[in-house]
Amino acid sequence: MVKQIIFDFDGTLVDSTEVLMSVFNELADKYKFNKITNADIETLRRMSNLERSRYVNFPLYKVPFIVAEFNLLYSQKIKNVNFFEGIKDVLDELNSLGYKITIISSNSEKNIRDFLNNNNVTIIDEVISSNNLFGKDKVIKKYLKNHSLNKSDVIYVGDEQRDVVACKRTGIKVIWVEWGYDSKEVVLEKEPDYVVSTPEQLLNFFKT
Structure with missing residues (x-):
């Protein structure tokens, strides 16, 4: 039970789609991976995580290196x-x-x-x-x-x-x-x- x-x-x-996208695009500027727009969302929903990483040109193995920065940027937008x-x-x-x-x-x-x-x-x-x-x-x-x-x-x-x-x-x-x-x-x-x-x-x- x-x-x-x-x-x-x-x-x-x-x-939190808009916030996640905003944070992601801020990091994209810094780390030189592809930004995403609202037009990309439906395409990304149909992809595996590996396919998504290729789509934005950001390897999955690099994710742990930006987690702290990602969380900090997210915290600044939490009211949204x-x-x-x-x-x-x-x-x-x-x-x-x-x-x-x-x-x-x-x-x-x-x-x-x-x-x-x-x-x-x-x-x-x-x-x-x-x-x-x-x-x-x-x-x-x-x-x-x-x-x-x-x-x-x-x-x-x-x-x-x-x-x-x-x-x-x-x-x-x-x-x-x-x-x-x-x-x-x-x-x-x-x-x-x-x-x-x-x-x-x-x-x-x-x-x-």
Whole structure:
């Protein structure tokens, strides 16, 4: 029986596309990779992470070297990040139903906590940064161990293919939300356990 719900942050709880694009393009100026525009977003949604790195001419192995700078620039624009419509109500109702809610994200813990504080959200039990873009499975495994949780006690809610892959490696169920960054065709290749199209569907999943 599910006791705890782990959420991704960007693309799942919050719509930060414009902020992420702005930060990315600031770094593109400095590190000489290709900028992206709104016209590129739909194309990028249909790509794997490796294809995206080639598209913007920025190798994935360089990502760890700009994470700190990326997080700092993101923090300066945090007031432009907003919950997806209906998501805050979903979180409140899940809390009232007795679920514990955790966020595990590649974004920094500081950025996430600043956002939560700015939006008067106090019901999140824990915020954890995975630091490594592709190391979320290790963070989830550590979380389960630290809290003496069985795999069946937890479910993950995310929007990207890599969220599904991390959960498969960890052995926990994953709900993919259709309103996030990765396209359906990309994510379904990895076979998420459940798919929801709206926040209302997400809430109903936990009510039934």
